[in-house]
Amino acid sequence: MTLPIFTPPEDPGPSFFNLLQKVGLNDKFPEKIENSNSITHGTTIVAIRYDNGVLMAGDRRATSGHLISHRAMEKVFPADAFSGVGISGAAGPAMEMVRLFQLQLEHYEKVEGSPLSLEGKANQLSLMLKGNFPAAMQGLGVIPIFAGYEEKTDEGRLFQFDITGGRYEEKDFVATGSGSLHASTVVKLRHSSSVNLGEATDIALEALLEASEEDSATGGPDLLRGIFPIVAKIDSNGFERISDTELEERTQTIVQNISQRGNS
Numbered sequence: 001m002t003l004p005i006f007t008p009p010e011d012p013g014p015s016f017f018n019l020l021q022k023v024g025l026n027d028k029f030p031e032k033i034e035n036s037n038s039i040t041h042g043t044t045i046v047a048i049r050y051d052n053g054v055l056m057a058g059d060r061r062a063t064s065g066h067l068i069s070h071r072a073m074e075k076v077f078p079a080d081a082f083s084g085v086g087i088s089g090a091a092g093p094a095m096e097m098v099r100l101f102q103l104q105l106e107h108y109e110k111v112e113g114s115p116l117s118l119e120g121k122a123n124q125l126s127l128m129l130k131g132n133f134p135a136a137m138q139g140l141g142v143i144p145i146f147a148g149y150e151e152k153t154d155e156g157r158l159f160q161f162d163i164t165g166g167r168y169e170e171k172d173f174v175a176t177g178s179g180s181l182h183a184s185t186v187v188k189l190r191h192s193s194s195v196n197l198g199e200a201t202d203i204a205l206e207a208l209l210e211a212s213e214e215d216s217a218t219g220g221p222d223l224l225r226g227i228f229p230i231v232a233k234i235d236s237n238g239f240e241r242i243s244d245t246e247l248e249e250r251t252q253t254i255v256q257n258i259s260q261r262g263n264s
Contacts, residue, residue: 039139040069042094043177044218045076045086046207047147047158048187050200053235054147054156057204058086059179059212060227061219071219076230078239080105083121083148084232088177089163090140097128097142118148122159122167130165143176149234156234179211179218186210197233201242204231206254221251 012018045058058075061068076086077098085101087094104124109115116124125146132142146159158170173191175184186207195203205221208229212220221228228247233240 040064040091041089041178041217042073042075042091043088044175044179044183044208044211044215045088045145045177046173046175046180046183046187046204047086047145048173048191048195048200048204049156049158049171050195050197052154052156053149053197053233054158055197055200055204055231055233056084056086056145056147057201057208057229057231059208059219059229060222061212061217062091063217066216068219071222071225072227074230076232077102078232079121079146079148080109080115081238082115082151082234083118083146084234084239085125086145086147086176087142088144088180089142090135093132093135093140094142094144097132097144101125101128118150118157121148122146122169125159126161126165126167128165129161129163133164136163145174145176147234149236149238151236154236175207177218179208179215182214183207183211183218197235201231201247202250202254205229205247205251206258209251209254209258221247223248223251223255 010022012022040062042062043059047054047056056076060072062070062073073091076084079085079102085098087098105116105121125144129142141163143163144161148157150157158174160168160170160174160176173187175187187203190203208218209220211218228244228251231242231247233242
């Protein structure tokens with residue numbers, strides 16, 4: 001097969017898709033999914049470093065277009081004993097990616113006799129996102145956050161990604177999802193290098209609460225239904241979820257403080 005030759009008026013230019021159209025192959029590739037309202041999406045995820053670890057928190061709402069499809073979806077998962085992953089974007093591909101990621105890390109540890117480094121785990125997730133890029137171009141994008149405990153330095157580390165597989169390490173905090181702008185603003189104003197676990201938990205809860213006030217796709221703590229964000233800490237003791245009982249108490253205190261600030 002030889003490369004096609006075009007006259008100057010018919011030259012498709014640098015666009016690969018224009019080239020496919022010119023040679024009659026555009027119907028061989030799937031178009032972007034038009035009815036995105038049928039796809040379940042999940043947001044918003046926040047991760048915060050504290051004095052000797054990292055905390056991850058995710059709201060529970062999943063939407064299909066303008067409809068709330070799930071009120072109690074889980075978006076923060078353990079990747080292995082000392083790392084976690086939070087998901088936003090198309091829920092189906094995201095959860096499948098998490099399960100495969102967990103399996104790959106477990107397989108590596110059993111074969112090699114030791115866990116993969118945090119850098120290696122982040123790189124592996126980056127490769128999975130790169131492989132999902134064709135689906136992302138059809139509207140099935142996945143944007144995760146990866147966090148873990150680094151034993152050598154006794155600290156938490158944060159990694160964020162884009163749909164092409166780009167990997168970026170963040171120093172103090174990161175947020176992703178449709179409510180990330182509002183959530184990250186709260187974290188930015190309240191975070192410091194000396195924040196402890198309790199303070200980080202309060203910051204994450206308030207960030208998700210404020211994001212839910214501005215972003216319809218983000219669900220805040222629901223005291224009426226007893227639905228609270230998934231919040232997990234990762235430190236020298238490994239990945240551990242914070243109980244709903246503690247989250248409820250902290251949420252009530254935060255709501256009271258916000259109410260008092262509003263009345264003052």
